[in-house]
Amino acid sequence: xxxxxxxxxxxxxxxxxxxxxxxxxxxxxxxxxxxxxxxxxxxxxxxxxxxxxxxxxxxxxxxxxxxxxxxxxxxxxxxxxxxxxxxxxxxxxxxxxxxxxxxxxxxxxxxxxxxxxxxxxxxxxxxxxxxxxxxxxxxxxxxxxxxxxxxxxxxxxxxxxxxxxxxxxxxxxxxxxxxxxxxxxxxxxxxxxxxxxxxxxxxxxxxxxxxxxxxxxxxxxxxxxxxxxxxxxxxxxxxxxxxxxxxxxxxxxxxxxxxxxxxxxxxxxxxxxxxxxxxxxxxxxxxxxxxxxxxxxxxxxxxxxxxxxxxxxxxxxxxxxxxxxxxxxxxxxxxxxxxxxxxxxxxxxxxxxxxxxxxxxxxxxxxxxxxxxxxxxxxxxxxxxx
Numbered sequence: 001x002x003x004x005x006x007x008x009x010x011x012x013x014x015x016x017x018x019x020x021x022x023x024x025x026x027x028x029x030x031x032x033x034x035x036x037x038x039x040x041x042x043x044x045x046x047x048x049x050x051x052x053x054x055x056x057x058x059x060x061x062x063x064x065x066x067x068x069x070x071x072x073x074x075x076x077x078x079x080x081x082x083x084x085x086x087x088x089x090x091x092x093x094x095x096x097x098x099x100x101x102x103x104x105x106x107x108x109x110x111x112x113x114x115x116x117x118x119x120x121x122x123x124x125x126x127x128x129x130x131x132x133x134x135x136x137x138x139x140x141x142x143x144x145x146x147x148x149x150x151x152x153x154x155x156x157x158x159x160x161x162x163x164x165x166x167x168x169x170x171x172x173x174x175x176x177x178x179x180x181x182x183x184x185x186x187x188x189x190x191x192x193x194x195x196x197x198x199x200x201x202x203x204x205x206x207x208x209x210x211x212x213x214x215x216x217x218x219x220x221x222x223x224x225x226x227x228x229x230x231x232x233x234x235x236x237x238x239x240x241x242x243x244x245x246x247x248x249x250x251x252x253x254x255x256x257x258x259x260x261x262x263x264x265x266x267x268x269x270x271x272x273x274x275x276x277x278x279x280x281x282x283x284x285x286x287x288x289x290x291x292x293x294x295x296x297x298x299x300x301x302x303x304x305x306x307x308x309x310x311x312x313x314x315x316x317x318x319x320x321x322x323x324x325x326x327x328x329x330x331x332x333x334x335x336x337x338x339x340x341x342x343x344x345x346x347x348x349x350x351x352x353x354x355x356x357x358x359x360x361x362x363x364x365x366x367x368x369x370x371x372x373x374x375x376x377x378x379x380x381x382x383x384x385x386x
Contacts, residue, residue: 042081158224159187210239
């Protein structure tokens with residue numbers, strides 16, 4: 001039978017708490033009530049009242065410890081009974097523990113979604129009536145590590161298309177701020193679903209770092225790669241050719257367009273951009289060649305010399321996409337899918353500005369990538385049956 005808690009609060013004290021001290025008084029009253037409930041639970045588990053002999057006694061009291069308990073009235077300080085054999089337990093904190101877990105997840109979610117640790121601290125104090133330091137928020141975020149590591153190192157399988165890119169972010173290292181390269185790879189499954197298949201921070205991008213990144217993906221099971229899209233980084237191109245021998249490499253048409261237009265004055269840029277888009281939208285490689293030749297013919301002279309040389313030299317690399325089925329081309333001719341993902345990363349990075357270390361970079365950006373990936377895998381990106 002459950003122990004009945006006999007409350008022994010003085011009536012005058014209760015009136016004073018309720019009528020004169022407002023919410024503070026109600027909080028104190030609740031504190032006293034909960035303390036007596038805890039005492040009653042201890043009595044039930046011991047089998048005897050304090051200082052009374054009983055044949056039903058199973059152990060002895062051993063003082064108490066304090067514990068903070070957050071309620072809508074504020075933070076209470078409860079006195080938790082201690083027993084000699086350490087067996088005291090209460091149902092009182094089970095709901096609190098669930099709320100605490102939800103609170104921690106909310107804090108981590110705020111950081112992942114681009115809220116700075118300083119702002120998180122202020123929000124928590126306003127909503128929960130308690131202060132949380134920046135260091136505490138950062139410590140809570142470490143709880144993301146296990147999920148992120150499992151996501152980052154999960155086994156891979158067959159991906160027919162791979163899109164890859166890198167972006168640079170600031171990280172503290174050895175008491176100074178350095179620029180770190182964050183490599184990201186996306187994959188399209190034979191069923192047409194897109195996934196984030198890898199990400200890794202490095203000191204820079206060159207053939208060796210890119211090849212190491214790709215080999216890491218292959219060690220996790222990446223196979224069946226037939227086609228890779230990226231920008232024109234020299235080390236990246238060489239790494240793709242070595243790591244994915246036999247696969248087609250497509251130079252991102254969006255990057256290529258920017259490369260061409262960078263050497264053209266503003267007054268010519270809009271017109272040339274439209275002609276380049278018409279060339280990229282050609283229904284066949286033969287038609288794309290015809291449109292390219294026409295662009296070069298119409299832009300002779302020193303003003304466009306550098307731009308036309310860039311177009312001529314890189315044209316074949318941006319037409320590899322014509323080796324794919326027609327309805328795949330629009331999504332596989334650029335790395336725009338990863339560019340949009342990079343924009344999401346930048347939005348959070350602008351708030352954080354400088355990551356405290358490389359582990360923090362991979363943890364927070366990895367959590368974001370996992371969240372995006374979980375959304376992606378629920379729907380097809382390309383219909384591979386057509």
